[in-house]
Amino acid sequence: MDTQANSPSTTPTMLTGAEILWATLVGEGVTDVFGYPGGAILPAYDALRKFPIRHILVRHEQGAAHMADGYARASGKVGVAIATSGPGATNLVTGIATAMLDSIPMLCITGNVSSKVLGTDAFQEVDITGVTLPVTKHNALVTRAEDIAPALRLAIQIARSGRPGPVLVDITKDAQQATALFDFEAAKPKPYRPHPMLKVEIHGLAQAAELIRSAKKPIILAGHGIQQSGAMEQVRTLAERAQIPVAMTLLGIGGFPASHPLNLGMMGMHGEAWVNHAIQEADLILACGMRFDDRVIGTPSTYAPNAKKIHIEIDPAEINKNIKVDVALVGDLKEVLEQLLPQISSHHAGQRNSSTWIKTIEASKGQSAVRDIKNLPDSGHLYAAHVMHDLWRITGGNAIVSTDVGQHQMWEAQYFHHETPRSLITSGGLGTMGFALPSAIGAKVACPKKEVWVIAGDGGFQMTAAELATIKQENLKINIAIINNGYLGMVRQWQEFFYDRNYESTPLISPDFVKLADAHGIAGRAVKTRSELEAAVNEARAHNGPFLLNFLVEQEDSVYPMIPAGRALHEMIRRPGHNPIVETSNDL
Amino acid sequence: MLHTFVAYVEDKPGVLTRVASLFRRLNINIISVTVGCSERDGISRMTLVCEASAEAGHRIRASLYKLDNIIEVDDIAGAPAVTRELALIKVAATKQTRSAIFELAEVFRARIVDLTAESLMIEMTGVESKVEGLVQVLEDSDFQILEISRSGKMTMRRGHHTSRVLKAMRPTAEEPEEAEAAAEAE
Numbered sequence: 087m088d089t090q091a092n093s094p095s096t097t098p099t100m101l102t103g104a105e106i107l108w109a110t111l112v113g114e115g116v117t118d119v120f121g122y123p124g125g126a127i128l129p130a131y132d133a134l135r136k137f138p139i140r141h142i143l144v145r146h147e148q149g150a151a152h153m154a155d156g157y158a159r160a161s162g163k164v165g166v167a168i169a170t171s172g173p174g175a176t177n178l179v180t181g182i183a184t185a186m187l188d189s190i191p192m193l194c195i196t197g198n199v200s201s202k203v204l205g206t207d208a209f210q211e212v213d214i215t216g217v218t219l220p221v222t223k224h225n226a227l228v229t230r231a232e233d234i235a236p237a238l239r240l241a242i243q244i245a246r247s248g249r250p251g252p253v254l255v256d257i258t259k260d261a262q263q264a265t266a267l268f269d270f271e272a273a274k275p276k277p278y279r280p281h282p283m284l285k286v287e288i289h290g291l292a293q294a295a296e297l298i299r300s301a302k303k304p305i306i307l308a309g310h311g312i313q314q315s316g317a318m319e320q321v322r323t324l325a326e327r328a329q330i331p332v333a334m335t336l337l338g339i340g341g342f343p344a345s346h347p348l349n350l351g352m353m354g355m356h357g358e359a360w361v362n363h364a365i366q367e368a369d370l371i372l373a374c375g376m377r378f379d380d381r382v383i384g385t386p387s388t389y390a391p392n393a394k395k396i397h398i399e400i401d402p403a404e405i406n407k408n409i410k411v412d413v414a415l416v417g418d419l420k421e422v423l424e425q426l427l428p429q430i431s432s433h434h435a436g437q438r439n440s441s442t443w444i445k446t447i448e449a450s451k452g453q454s455a456v457r458d459i460k461n462l463p464d465s466g467h468l469y470a471a472h473v474m475h476d477l478w479r480i481t482g483g484n485a486i487v488s489t490d491v492g493q494h495q496m497w498e499a500q501y502f503h504h505e506t507p508r509s510l511i512t513s514g515g516l517g518t519m520g521f522a523l524p525s526a527i528g529a530k531v532a533c534p535k536k537e538v539w540v541i542a543g544d545g546g547f548q549m550t551a552a553e554l555a556t557i558k559q560e561n562l563k564i565n566i567a568i569i570n571n572g573y574l575g576m577v578r579q580w581q582e583f584f585y586d587r588n589y590e591s592t593p594l595i596s597p598d599f600v601k602l603a604d605a606h607g608i609a610g611r612a613v614k615t616r617s618e619l620e621a622a623v624n625e626a627r628a629h630n631g632p633f634l635l636n637f638l639v640e641q642e643d644s645v646y647p648m649i650p651a652g653r654a655l656h657e658m659i660r661r662p663g664h665n666p667i668v669e670t671s672n673d674l
Numbered sequence: 675m676l677h678t679f680v681a682y683v684e685d686k687p688g689v690l691t692r693v694a695s696l697f698r699r700l701n702i703n704i705i706s707v708t709v710g711c712s713e714r715d716g717i718s719r720m721t722l723v724c725e726a727s728a729e730a731g732h733r734i735r736a737s738l739y740k741l742d743n744i745i746e747v748d749d750i751a752g753a754p755a756v757t758r759e760l761a762l763i764k765v766a767a768t769k770q771t772r773s774a775i776f777e778l779a780e781v782f783r784a785r786i787v788d789l790t791a792e793s794l795m796i797e798m799t800g801v802e803s804k805v806e807g808l809v810q811v812l813e814d815s816d817f818q819i820l821e822i823s824r825s826g827k828m829t830m831r832r833g834h835h836t837s838r839v840l841k842a843m844r845p846t847a848e849e850p851e852e853a854e855a856a857a858e859a860e
Contacts (some may be wrong), residue, residue: 163782215688219695224742227688282746283736403736406729 151181187515191206336616706826
């Protein structure tokens, strides 16, 4: 990312602020931006053609933010979104908050009215640095051309350092129009200062190692930090060497291979029963790059009552926030594990006889554990779980999947088995409906050679469906699976469980999605039965261009198991006995 | 419990908003905040007092450090420190009642800094309880308090704990230029 191949970034030159903006991005290695032009950012757009940057024109600025986010999640690079002042800037806000809650490195650039009229309620003026203050890692208002390069370089440094996050730089129109000396090197920010409260003490490491050695029922909680830190190998080594089973958070999925014998699956509100039971029974929890989110712990007072807890985390503000821990190792996960691993030997795993613990977990899976969805007789119904499972099977699990928010998101997490990092792109913290389609566009731009699938519900898809036009205009090979049950499914499920089946405002009349795709020049097909599924998915994959599949699934299906909000982790609503997706042996 | 933080922050527009916004986001009420120049150019010093649970201190300090404009945060929590507050108190006073107020002010080592036929103004510095004590006595003596302005607490650790010494005491390595600047100053 520290390339400065292009001439404007090496020799100091007089440039306009607009040119400085792009030259700085080029110097920082940015190759793609997602945006929407408008009055206050027009000088920047006017200068764009002089620079080797691909601009993807979106249909709504929320889409631009989610695309930059998906780009960052898929590639690990900083995603860049650009918008004009006022409504253009405020439309970014949902996308910025989404990135903030999931710690995604993102740079948002907004134009603003001329500095001479700032604060006068000028046309399309909004105090966007004020608006985004609580949902950005940092933001800045720039009113002079000479400040643009330093502000952007600092923003990129902040976005990707430590615990990553979104940064917004608001640049006034006159700053874009003015001329200044551009010196890329001189604009370099001061060296990044790590959070002063990071500390991994020798005795903390020793304590952690001793806890791991003496634990009889240890469990690793694998969070998003594994992929953020690039600690996949270290976590795997730790799990294998000490024979510790691994439970995944939603955003942790992909950080540890699904097929690994030690991978238990997803924990939390819709985690499988054996995962949550194992956490409740564990005598040691080793939390790696996760933040004990309320969707993961149920209630703090009843959470893993017998377990000592080790928390490896890069953000000191997360320590003891929701769950009090016994040992905190505050630092970059990869670095901490590299210090810890020499103190862990496989010898002790043998002594502990961890196979007893793992066998106990295996046994607790019982009948509900193993799913043989593939060989289930076709009952004429199409279940979302079938769709997820078959998508996984047919794609060989090699696709990048962007999911939206709701039932399908949980089914995907349960039935699509992710083997590799950055292959599941989903809004975990903020739970932003409308995220899947634009974030998939970002992922596809970042990884053009990868197979990319959107999996969205009929509700969430309509929130950002306008981005179909972006897919067409950019000619992106993205496959779209709409899990269409005619309801806002997860809300309906809550109404079913907790509100006496009062389905208020959840039934959904939607457009014919295949026709909608057709109107955008995108091919599509509806799938109503299980027997059509495989051929349809293969058709979509083989089609030269984007393809939309409208899966008309069982309408009142629910996601199981489920921990009702505010209940303990073991107080799950289990799958009803009559649930046709019985789970037998062959498929895991 | 009462938490007192001393923070060194960049002297730039919007920094106070960022700090205040953090406390708002954490749903913690700021009891007092004082901001002014420090011994370093371009760096302001802030004393911030808030009421929060005992465990919250760590998270507040850690969260403050996450703000880019914050350079140093010290959680005073029970450490030996000097704390002062400035108060201006305007009291209704006539020719007849004036001298009694003078006496009270004397006891509290406060000064009279303004005097008119109908009122006078008392200036005092001290710890919070001392200010409250004077206000209480004035009220109990049936003097009519017209206005009170209190600065909020300013706190400084006792002993040779300059901000640079505190910084040097921290386990993590510092940027070389900062260390050099500190060395030159010694």
